[in-house]
Amino acid sequence: MKYELTKALETGNAIIDKEHRELFRAVNSLMDACSKGQGRAAIEPTIKFLLDYVNKHFSHEEELQQKYKYPNIAAHKQFHIGYTRRLKEIVNAIPAAGPTVMNLSSINNHIAALVTHIRTEDKKLGAFLNGK
Numbered sequence: 241m242k243y244e245l246t247k248a249l250e251t252g253n254a255i256i257d258k259e260h261r262e263l264f265r266a267v268n269s270l271m272d273a274c275s276k277g278q279g280r281a282a283i284e285p286t287i288k289f290l291l292d293y294v295n296k297h298f299s300h301e302e303e304l305q306q307k308y309k310y311p312n313i314a315a316h317k318q319f320h321i322g323y324t325r326r327l328k329e330i331v332n333a334i335p336a337a338g339p340t341v342m343n344l345s346s347i348n349n350h351i352a353a354l355v356t357h358i359r360t361e362d363k364k365l366g367a368f369l370n371g372k
Protein backbone atom coordinates (compact mmCIF):
# COMPACT_ATOMS: atom_id res chain seq x y z
CA MET A 241 0.00 0.00 0.00
CA LYS A 242 1.29 3.42 -0.94
CA TYR A 243 0.64 6.49 1.14
CA GLU A 244 -0.78 9.31 -0.86
CA LEU A 245 -1.89 12.85 -0.07
CA THR A 246 -5.47 12.68 -1.26
CA LYS A 247 -7.69 15.73 -1.72
CA ALA A 248 -9.29 15.05 1.66
CA LEU A 249 -5.89 15.43 3.30
CA GLU A 250 -4.95 18.75 1.69
CA THR A 251 -4.76 21.62 4.15
CA GLY A 252 -4.89 24.37 1.53
CA ASN A 253 -1.50 25.68 2.62
CA ALA A 254 0.93 25.14 -0.26
CA ILE A 255 4.06 24.66 1.87
CA ILE A 256 2.42 22.25 4.29
CA ASP A 257 0.78 20.22 1.51
CA LYS A 258 4.04 19.98 -0.42
CA GLU A 259 5.85 18.76 2.68
CA HIS A 260 3.14 16.25 3.53
CA ARG A 261 3.47 14.84 0.01
CA GLU A 262 7.23 14.57 0.44
CA LEU A 263 6.75 12.96 3.83
CA PHE A 264 4.50 10.27 2.38
CA ARG A 265 7.08 9.71 -0.33
CA ALA A 266 9.71 9.18 2.36
CA VAL A 267 7.49 6.66 4.17
CA ASN A 268 6.83 4.86 0.87
CA SER A 269 10.57 4.64 0.17
CA LEU A 270 11.20 3.13 3.57
CA MET A 271 8.39 0.62 3.15
CA ASP A 272 9.66 -0.24 -0.33
CA ALA A 273 13.18 -0.82 0.93
CA CYS A 274 11.79 -3.05 3.69
CA SER A 275 9.44 -5.04 1.49
CA LYS A 276 12.12 -5.73 -1.09
CA GLY A 277 14.11 -7.37 1.63
CA GLN A 278 16.92 -4.89 1.15
CA GLY A 279 19.71 -4.95 3.65
CA ARG A 280 20.70 -2.50 6.30
CA ALA A 281 22.79 -0.42 3.89
CA ALA A 282 19.73 0.33 1.76
CA ILE A 283 17.27 0.76 4.62
CA GLU A 284 19.30 2.99 6.91
CA PRO A 285 19.44 6.02 4.57
CA THR A 286 15.66 5.90 4.07
CA ILE A 287 15.22 5.88 7.85
CA LYS A 288 17.56 8.81 8.27
CA PHE A 289 15.83 10.77 5.53
CA LEU A 290 12.38 10.14 7.02
CA LEU A 291 13.40 11.21 10.53
CA ASP A 292 15.20 14.33 9.27
CA TYR A 293 12.28 15.23 7.07
CA VAL A 294 9.68 14.81 9.81
CA ASN A 295 11.73 17.04 12.10
CA LYS A 296 12.15 19.67 9.44
CA HIS A 297 8.48 19.60 8.51
CA PHE A 298 7.19 19.79 12.10
CA SER A 299 9.53 22.75 12.71
CA HIS A 300 8.15 24.53 9.66
CA GLU A 301 4.58 24.03 10.87
CA GLU A 302 5.53 25.32 14.31
CA GLU A 303 7.28 28.37 12.82
CA LEU A 304 4.12 29.21 10.87
CA GLN A 305 2.03 28.80 14.02
CA GLN A 306 4.33 31.07 15.95
CA LYS A 307 4.48 33.68 13.24
CA TYR A 308 0.69 33.93 12.91
CA LYS A 309 -0.05 33.36 16.62
CA TYR A 310 -2.02 30.16 16.16
CA PRO A 311 -4.15 29.66 19.30
CA ASN A 312 -3.66 25.88 19.48
CA ILE A 313 0.12 25.95 19.19
CA ALA A 314 0.90 24.27 22.54
CA ALA A 315 -1.22 21.15 21.95
CA HIS A 316 -0.12 20.89 18.35
CA LYS A 317 3.53 21.09 19.33
CA GLN A 318 2.97 18.49 22.04
CA PHE A 319 1.64 16.08 19.43
CA HIS A 320 4.69 16.67 17.25
CA ILE A 321 7.09 15.96 20.13
CA GLY A 322 5.38 12.71 21.15
CA TYR A 323 4.98 11.63 17.55
CA THR A 324 8.63 12.14 16.67
CA ARG A 325 9.82 10.34 19.79
CA ARG A 326 7.76 7.22 19.02
CA LEU A 327 8.58 7.31 15.29
CA LYS A 328 12.29 7.31 16.13
CA GLU A 329 11.87 4.29 18.39
CA ILE A 330 9.98 2.35 15.77
CA VAL A 331 12.14 3.02 12.74
CA ASN A 332 15.44 2.82 14.59
CA ALA A 333 14.51 -0.72 15.63
CA ILE A 334 14.46 -1.87 12.01
CA PRO A 335 18.19 -2.19 11.22
CA ALA A 336 18.80 -4.47 14.19
CA ALA A 337 15.70 -6.66 13.99
CA GLY A 338 15.13 -6.36 10.25
CA PRO A 339 11.79 -5.41 8.71
CA THR A 340 9.70 -7.87 10.70
CA VAL A 341 5.93 -8.05 10.29
CA MET A 342 5.66 -6.59 13.77
CA ASN A 343 7.74 -3.50 13.17
CA LEU A 344 6.17 -2.90 9.75
CA SER A 345 2.76 -2.97 11.35
CA SER A 346 4.02 -0.57 14.04
CA ILE A 347 5.07 1.82 11.29
CA ASN A 348 1.72 1.50 9.56
CA ASN A 349 -0.16 2.16 12.80
CA HIS A 350 2.02 5.13 13.54
CA ILE A 351 1.58 6.56 10.05
CA ALA A 352 -2.18 6.10 10.45
CA ALA A 353 -1.93 8.40 13.49
CA LEU A 354 -0.16 10.97 11.31
CA VAL A 355 -2.85 10.71 8.64
CA THR A 356 -5.47 11.39 11.32
CA HIS A 357 -3.44 14.34 12.61
CA ILE A 358 -3.25 15.75 9.07
CA ARG A 359 -6.97 15.25 8.48
CA THR A 360 -7.93 16.99 11.71
CA GLU A 361 -5.29 19.25 13.28
CA ASP A 362 -3.29 20.24 10.19
CA LYS A 363 -6.49 20.98 8.30
CA LYS A 364 -7.56 23.31 11.12
CA LEU A 365 -4.15 24.94 10.92
CA GLY A 366 -4.46 25.29 7.14
CA ALA A 367 -7.87 26.94 7.46
CA PHE A 368 -6.48 29.32 10.07
CA LEU A 369 -3.48 30.25 7.92
CA ASN A 370 -5.71 30.79 4.89
CA GLY A 371 -7.71 33.32 6.89
CA LYS A 372 -4.55 35.38 7.54
Ligand SMILES: [Fe+2]
Nearest residue numbers: 301357361362
Ligand atom coordinates in the same frame (compact mmCIF):
# COMPACT_ATOMS: atom_id res chain seq x y z
FE1 LIG B 1 1.07 19.07 12.40
